[in-house]
Amino acid sequence: CDSEYSFVFLSSILHEFVHELLAGMKVLGCYQFRVTRNSNLFVDEEAVKNLRAKIQGELPQRHFGDAVRLEV
Numbered sequence: 001c002d003s004e005y006s007f008v009f010l011s012s013i014l015h016e017f018v019h020e021l022l023a024g025m026k027v028l029g030c031y032q033f034r035v036t037r038n039s040n041l042f043v044d045e046e047a048v049k050n051l052r053a054k055i056q057g058e059l060p061q062r063h064f065g066d067a068v069r070l071e072v
Helices: 010-021 051-061
Strands: 034-037 067-071
Antiparallel strands (some): 034 067
């Protein structure tokens, strides 16, 4: 490898060690998935001067919304 850095996907590490992570259980499969949640974040883009700062201020106050999509 000619690069100074090497990268490994976290999912690759989890797949490799899933049997150790779930010791004592029979693992039949290991799959990646993504859950998209409703953010319930409402920002009036027209009324805000700095949209990025407004969103950063709103994020800590929000709670996880309902799951709206599951991708496998």
